[in-house]
Amino acid sequence: MRHLVEGKKLGRTKDQRLALMRNLATSLILHERIETTEAKAKALRPEVEHLVTIAKRQTLAAKRQLMSLLFNKQIVVKKLLEVMAIKYKDRTGGYVRITKKGFRVGDAAPVSVIEFV
Secondary structure, eight states: TTTTSSSTTTOOHHHHHHHHHHHHHHHHHHHHHEEEEEEHHHHHHHHHHHHHHTTTTHHOOOOOOHHHSSSSSHHHHIIIIIIIIHHHHTTOOOOEEEEEEEETTOOOOOEEEEEEE
């Protein structure tokens, strides 16, 4: 039994799941809005909010930590530190919103839009 175990496996191995989350987080930061399945969006929200919280510290250690967690390091980390951290400086949380969109045509999977507030 999975007592007190948080997070969803999303039908993937650990390495695949980590790569998926890194890709989704990078895309969300670059485009500020992405469309994905509801389960992936719900799994992505706490990860992205944690990244923004790290970026708000504005230290070299925070920058290095973000670089280790994301793809396209220079572009994405620069945007996180210079745009997002300043935008959400006075906000204590809740940087991301998930909106249900409908169902995907191919397999009827529930689709959601995840975007920054």
